Amino acid sequence: MRGAGFAIVLLISAALPPQVACANPPISLAGIPYGSFEIVRGRDDIDVNPDGSFAEASEIAIRVLDSRGQKAFQQVTLGYSDGLESLGVASAYTLKRDGQKIPVAHDQMLRGFGATSRPGFEDLKTVTIIFPQLEIGDQIVLTTLRRQIVPLFSDAFATREEFSRAIRADDVQITLTSPQSGLPLNIEATGMEGGEPQQFAGKNRWVWRFQNEQPIDYAVDSVVAGNDQPQIVASSFSGYEAMGKASGEHFAGKADVTPDIQSLADQLTVGISDRRQQAKAMYDWVAAHISYVDVVLGVGGFTPHAAAEVLARRYGDCKDHVMLLQALLSAKGIASKPALIAANGPYVASKIPTPFDFNHLITYVPEFQLFLDSTAHYAPFGVLPFFDADRPVVIVPSGEVLHTPNIAAEGRSVRTVVTVKFDGEGTAEGESHSSLSGDAAFAMREFLDIIPPAQEKDVFRVALGAAADASIDRGNLDSLVDPYSYSVHYRVPNAVMFPGPGAVGSGLALGDFANGLLLGPLPSSRLTTFACPSQTIDEVDEYDFPPSVRVTSVPKSEDITAEGVQFHAHYEIRNPHTVSAARTLRTDHPHAWCTPEYYARVRPELARIAASLRGQILYK
Amino acid sequence: MKPGSCRQKTFRAGCAPTILLMLIAAAANAETQSSTNPGAPNCVAAGSQRPEAANDHAIDSNNYPLLSWMNGEAGNVMLDFRINVDGTVDDVTVARSSGSARLDGAAVDAVNGHWRYKPVVFGGKPVACRYRAIVAWRIPLDPLQWAKFGYGVVQMHAPDYPPGVSSQTGGITAILMTIGVDGSMLDAKVVHSSGIPELDSAAMTALKNQRWPITPAKMQGTALKSVVGLLVVWSP
Numbered sequence: 113m114r115g116a117g118f119a120i121v122l123l124i125s126a127a128l129p130p131q132v133a134c135a136n137p138p139i140s141l142a143g144i145p146y147g148s149f150e151i152v153r154g155r156d157d158i159d160v161n162p163d164g165s166f167a168e169a170s171e172i173a174i175r176v177l178d179s180r181g182q183k184a185f186q187q188v189t190l191g192y193s194d195g196l197e198s199l200g201v202a203s204a205y206t207l208k209r210d211g212q213k214i215p216v217a218h219d220q221m222l223r224g225f226g227a228t229s230r231p232g233f234e235d236l237k238t239v240t241i242i243f244p245q246l247e248i249g250d251q252i253v254l255t256t257l258r259r260q261i262v263p264l265f266s267d268a269f270a271t272r273e274e275f276s277r278a279i280r281a282d283d284v285q286i287t288l289t290s291p292q293s294g295l296p297l298n299i300e301a302t303g304m305e306g307g308e309p310q311q312f313a314g315k316n317r318w319v320w321r322f323q324n325e326q327p328i329d330y331a332v333d334s335v336v337a338g339n340d341q342p343q344i345v346a347s348s349f350s351g352y353e354a355m356g357k358a359s360g361e362h363f364a365g366k367a368d369v370t371p372d373i374q375s376l377a378d379q380l381t382v383g384i385s386d387r388r389q390q391a392k393a394m395y396d397w398v399a400a401h402i403s404y405v406d407v408v409l410g411v412g413g414f415t416p417h418a419a420a421e422v423l424a425r426r427y428g429d430c431k432d433h434v435m436l437l438q439a440l441l442s443a444k445g446i447a448s449k450p451a452l453i454a455a456n457g458p459y460v461a462s463k464i465p466t467p468f469d470f471n472h473l474i475t476y477v478p479e480f481q482l483f484l485d486s487t488a489h490y491a492p493f494g495v496l497p498f499f500d501a502d503r504p505v506v507i508v509p510s511g512e513v514l515h516t517p518n519i520a521a522e523g524r525s526v527r528t529v530v531t532v533k534f535d536g537e538g539t540a541e542g543e544s545h546s547s548l549s550g551d552a553a554f555a556m557r558e559f560l561d562i563i564p565p566a567q568e569k570d571v572f573r574v575a576l577g578a579a580a581d582a583s584i585d586r587g588n589l590d591s592l593v594d595p596y597s598y599s600v601h602y603r604v605p606n607a608v609m610f611p612g613p614g615a616v617g618s619g620l621a622l623g624d625f626a627n628g629l630l631l632g633p634l635p636s637s638r639l640t641t642f643a644c645p646s647q648t649i650d651e652v653d654e655y656d657f658p659p660s661v662r663v664t665s666v667p668k669s670e671d672i673t674a675e676g677v678q679f680h681a682h683y684e685i686r687n688p689h690t691v692s693a694a695r696t697l698r699t700d701h702p703h704a705w706c707t708p709e710y711y712a713r714v715r716p717e718l719a720r721i722a723a724s725l726r727g728q729i730l731y732k
Numbered sequence: 733m734k735p736g737s738c739r740q741k742t743f744r745a746g747c748a749p750t751i752l753l754m755l756i757a758a759a760a761n762a763e764t765q766s767s768t769n770p771g772a773p774n775c776v777a778a779g780s781q782r783p784e785a786a787n788d789h790a791i792d793s794n795n796y797p798l799l800s801w802m803n804g805e806a807g808n809v810m811l812d813f814r815i816n817v818d819g820t821v822d823d824v825t826v827a828r829s830s831g832s833a834r835l836d837g838a839a840v841d842a843v844n845g846h847w848r849y850k851p852v853v854f855g856g857k858p859v860a861c862r863y864r865a866i867v868a869w870r871i872p873l874d875p876l877q878w879a880k881f882g883y884g885v886v887q888m889h890a891p892d893y894p895p896g897v898s899s900q901t902g903g904i905t906a907i908l909m910t911i912g913v914d915g916s917m918l919d920a921k922v923v924h925s926s927g928i929p930e931l932d933s934a935a936m937t938a939l940k941n942q943r944w945p946i947t948p949a950k951m952q953g954t955a956l957k958s959v960v961g962l963l964v965v966w967s968p
Contacts, residue, residue, distance in 0.1 A: 157799035157834065167801035202802060257802045287797065289833045310840075312826060315833035319841065 146278040146330060148175050148181035152251055154284035154322075156273065162291045164348065166271075169510035171255040176248055185530075186246045190256065194237045197260045206243045207251040214244050239335065264414055267357045269295060270347035270466035275303070275322050277341065278330045284322040287348060289315045295348050298464045303342030320344055327649045334640040335459075335705050345464045353511035355465040356452075360509025362414045363431075363450055367438040370420040378444035387446060388480055392493040394440040398486040402436060403427040415468065425523070430473045435485045437475050451476040451483065451505040459705055461504035474500060476507060476514070483516050490557035492592040495523070498551050498645065502704040508692070518646065521552035521700050525648040533656040540607035545599040552647070553596035556597050558588055560598070572602060610661060612732035634722060637712060644676075644706035650696040657689040657731060667727025668692055674717035675710070676701050681724050691729050697721070761825040772795075775815055775861035778854040783863055786819050786848040795842055796869065797834040805832045809839040809867045817858040821847040827864055839867035843846040888966045903927050905935040905964040911944040913955040925965055 160166045173509070176182045192199035220242040222544075263269065271534040273286055284692055290297055292314050301307045304320040311317070322342055347357040381390040405427050416422075416431030419439035428436065434450045441448045443618050450600040453469035462469055474482040474496075483505070486496045493724075502518035525548065545585075548556050570628045572582035582602035592650040608616055657663060666683035681695045762936070775783050797805075807830030814823040824844040826836045827940030851858035885908040890899035903934065917940055922932050948955040 155798045157797055159799055159834070167799060168802075169802050170800055255798070257799075286801075287834065287837070289837075310837060312833040312836035313829045313831055313842075317833050317837045319837065 126278045128499050141276070141279065144184040145180045146276075146327065146466045148178050149176050149185065150280035150282070150327075151281050151284060154281065156284075156286045158286070158288045160269045160290040160295065160297075161576045162287070162294050164265065164267050164269040164295065165260040166263075166269060166280050168258045168533075169202075169256070169262070170258070171253070173251050174251045175251045176246065178248060182246055182248055185243065185252050187240060187242050188252070188254065189238050189240045191236060192258065196262050196264065197258055198644075199237075199239060200257045200259075201239060201241065202255040202257055204243070204252075204254045206246050208245070208247075209249045213253075216241055219246065226281045226703060235490070239492040242512065255479075265361075265467065268296055268348045268358055269296070269297065270345075270349060270468055272343060272345045272462075272466055274341050274343040275324065277303075277324060277328045278334075280327045281322055281324045286320045286344060288318045288324075288344075290346075292316055297346045298350070299344070299346045300464050301341075301344040304344060325422055330640055334638075335643045343486050345462060345466060347464050347466045349465045349467075351511070352461075352506055352513050355467055355724070356506055356511025357511050359414065359450075359467055361472060363416060363435070363508060366418050367435045367442065368419065369439050369443045371441045372423060373419055373436075374443045376423065377440045381444055382438070387444075390444050391441060391446055391477060391480065391482075394444070395437060395484050395486055395493045398433060398437045398440065399489055399491070399592075400590075401426060402486070404487040404489065405429050406432065416473075418705040431488050434473045434475050437484065437486050441475075441477065446477065446479060448475050448477045448484075448636055449510075450474075450508040451514070452508060453503055454504045455503075455534050457503060459502055459504075459703060459715065463508075470506065472500070476504070476505065488554060490589075490592065491554045492594050495550050495554055495594070496608065497554050498524075498704070501551070507512060518702065518704055519551050521698050522650045524552045524645060525549040526552050527595075527649075528649075528651045529655070530653040532654070532656060534608055534610070534661075535567050536610060536660060538606050538608045538610050539621070540602075542604075543599065543600050544602075545597065545665070547595045547597045549595040553594055556598070557596060560586055560589060561582075570720055572600070576602060576604050577607075579606065610658070612661060613664075613730065614732070615728040615730050616655065617726070618730055629725050634715070634719060636715075638708040641705045641707055642711065643704065644699065644701050644710075646702055648698045651694070653691075653693040655691040655693070655729060657691075659689060661731050662688045663691055663729060663731050665730040666693070667724060667729075670720070670724050672717050672720050672724070676706075677714060677717060677721070679717075679721045679724070681727075683729075695725075772814055772860050772862045773854070775852050775863040777929045778852055778859055778861045783815055783849040783852050783861075786850045786936060787846075789847055790863075791839075791842045791867065793849070795838060797838045797910075800832060800834045800838075804837060805830075806869050807835055809836050809869070810864060811843055811867060812862060812864050814860060815844060815849045815852055815863050816860050817851060819849045819851045819899060821845065821849070830869065835869045839869070842867065859931055883966060884962045888935070888938075888964055892934075892938075893898070893966070894930050897928060897930045898936075901928060901931075902965075904966070905932045907935060907962050907964065908941060909939060909944075909960045909962065911946050911950045911958045911960055913957065915944045915946060916959065917942070917944060923961075926964075928966075931964075931966050938964075 152175050153171070153510055154173075155169075155171040157169045158166055159168075174181075174185055176185050190199060192202075201221060204221065206214040206216075207212065221238040223241075224238045225236065226238060241254065246252060269290070275281065275284070280453065291362060292311060297316070299307075299309075299318065301320055304322050306320045307318050309316055326341075347355075349358070376397075377394060380393045383395055386392050402422060403426065414431070416435045417425075417428060419432075419436040421434040422436045424427040431450075431666040438448045438450065451474050452467070454470050455470050455476055457469065457471065472485075472487075476482070477484065482494065483496050483500065484493070485496060485500050488500075491497050496516055496519075498519060501516055503516050505514050505516060506512070507514060526545060526546060526547075528546045530542065530544045532540050533542050546556075568584055569582060570585075573580050576582065580602060581604075582600055585599045585601075587596060587598040608614060665687050666685055667681070669682045671680050676699055678698045679696070681693070683691065683693050685690055754946060766877050800806075808828075809826060809830045810828035810829040812825050813821050815821055821843060823846060824840045826840065829836050830839075849863075852861050853859070854861075893899045904924065905922060905926040906924035907920055908923050909917055912918045920936055922936065926935075944958075944960065946958050946960070948958055
């Protein structure tokens with residue numbers, strides 16, 4: 113039966129993470145569904161100059177295997193930082209299954225500005241290539257030359273070339289050459305063939321090959337805990353200290369306190385003597401007033417704008433946010449430091465440091481041992497969004513490697529109260545009141561923010577069926593009050609069939625919420641680490657049937673516990689036509705990711721919880 | 733885009749005569765230079781003749797280092813290697829560098845473990861010995877470069893092939909023509925062969941039978957002959 117879950121808790125996992133830079137030119141494969149394409153051939157020649165700048169020639173042939181792949185590759189956009197590097201397309205064509213080559217015409221190669229380019233960020237340029245007549249089974253073949261003109265870090269070079277075991281690759285070869293003296297590289301390669309260092313003509317040379325004939329079928333919620341994919345890391349940085357110092361050179365003098373900044377800091381902290389509360393006031397102001405332009409760290413360069421400039425413009429990228437917040441805090445004598453982080457990235461720091469692993473910058477306040485991300489507009493002071501949590505950070509300029517805290521069960525909680533009343537014709541009229549805390553509030557605010565009010569009804573029709581009519585009270589989206597509360601009122605005609613006998617699903621609000629987090633598809637086993645957030649979800653439901661209907665059975669009340677998981681469900685027939693249900697799911701994990709071994713240990717209990725959530729209320 | 737270029741595997745066979753990087757194995761100086769390794773005899777001295785290749789020693793353009801290709805790097809790499817008793821090749825070193833680490837390294841990679849010779853026989857028994865060969869990296873003809881010099885491009889496909897030439901072969905014939913003021917062809921010569929004489933002459937025949945509607949340039953009122961360059965690209 114459609115619309116069985118009458119409690120409305122929208123999936124929060126849909127909140128958008130920040131854009132992540134991809135280190136592997138020429139084409140970013142991030143986000144393209146596995147199995148929709150395969151790499152037929154890849155060639156990557158990187159030549160490092162003594163000053164750390166490099167030239168990189170890349171050729172890639174990708175076969176599209178289904179309509180998703182076709183859609184993803186019929187138009188490819190490459191980005192580059194104008195002034196810092198050049199990007200040329202040496203050749204681009206569609207290779208038809210019968211061997212015919214259809215070249216990309218010049219008017220199908222469009223040079224443009226980056227999607228997020230605004231004054232001050234205009235160095236980000238793009239080339240968009242439209243591959244003609246691309247059908248399933250055809251290949252796109254693209255050869256590019258990227259030449260770095262100015263190294264992002266003077267006299268330093270670093271790169272990470274990463275491959276996925278989930279993507280079929282027939283023939284990939286990476287060649288790296290670097291000066292034999294003057295720029296020693298630390299190199300670590302895993303899961304690659306070759307790589308013995310050689311010397312030719314005054315240069316070091318490494319050649320790696322990669323082949324992946326049988327791609328692993330990753331579960332949708334697989335995450336990379338460490339850097340455990342096949343990859344090559346090469347870096348001239350001797351350690352994180354050197355990397356932190358080099359990054360610091362870009363930030364020097366950018367967080368100076370000007371009279372404008374001092375006066376703003378004074379104004380924001382009037383009447384506040386507690387230093388933590390002062391910091392909160394300044395954080396709140398930056399989060400609310402400086403709009404975030406998500407220029408990815410690394411692509412748009414590593415140099416922020418000066419705090420005073422950011423203040424005057426009222427917008428900036430992550431680096432700009434950090435500089436302004438640092439200047440404001442320092443105007444009140446509160447020291448803070450920039451912290452490089454890989455948002456949505458690995459949970460374990462790489463042994464060999466490369467600044468290009470980091471796509472984001474946040475603020476660290478040592479006095480409160482607190483990490484702040486003011487670009488997360490909807491994150492209240494002290495709440496670090498899921499994409500920043502439980503991840504290594506490098507403090508600039510000291511190079512100290514710290515770790516952001518994992519979100520605890522209390523830091524991500526959802527409490528929902530639902531009442532549903534069925535009339536004699538089977539129409540359901542319901543109210544759902546949700547109260548969310550911490551990261552859950554952040555994610556839900558972000559999610560609701562991107563749904564235009566005009567499309568609200570469509571979102572609910574998807575959830576409840578085409579005939580449903582629903583409205584949402586978004587509550588106070590902007591004030592960052594914790595907990596965040598919102599409510600939904602809905603009406604679903606023909607939700608159930610009367611007279612019975614019949615059945616109504618129960619508790620799918622909880623099920624929806626947990627879907628994809630812990631209780632989703634429940635594969636028989638897992639091959640990789642997977643996302644397993646700590647959280648508290650509880651829900652109280654009341655189902656009210658018309659007097660003519662008698663409830664004959666409710667699911668069994670249960671308490672199920674497993675390592676890191678507690679589930680409680682209690683069902684009660686209060687009178688012949690009213691049912692109340694109370695369910696709680698709490699997960700506590702030391703990290704935001706769990707291992708396949710852990711999954712194997714708890715799977716039997718997870719299956720029992722899933723079965724309980726599928727339980728039905730029977731009536732006649 | 734490079735029409736008819738050999739970057740694509742499907743063209744590999746057809747392009748062999750013109751576009752493949754020619755390997756001058758057993759070059760003259762291979763015999764005159766003694767081995768750097770005293771542990772094994774020089775193959776030519778041992779076998780009293782040049783070792784004979786037992787497999788294809790051509791290196792196809794797919795192995796041209798991509799960045800070298802784009803940078804226009806070309807050159808010769810002299811390699812010194814061991815031919816084992818079974819004819820396999822290993823212990824490959826660079827005896828004379830091309831000056832490019834990429835070309836040197838790619839030459840070693842192409843030869844090491846891939847080349848085979850017929851076993852070198854000395855005193856009635858196969859022996860291990862050392863030998864030298866030059867790998868010559870040449871940037872193949874790039875129609876785009878020619879186009880920059882004013883060459884037009886004519887594509888020829890399977891139906892245009894002369895009888896007796898497999899349409900699976902391919903190549904580029906570059907022709908320089910002199911066109912009279914009336915549009916007739918006065919002279920034509922092949923300045924770059926496709927490597928297949930039948931294709932070259934078919935290209936010449938096809939062009940000779942054309943009228944060339946070119947508006948001649950004039951000098952002091954007198955019309956001048958025109959010189960036209962054409963690339964005839966044979967691709968199945």
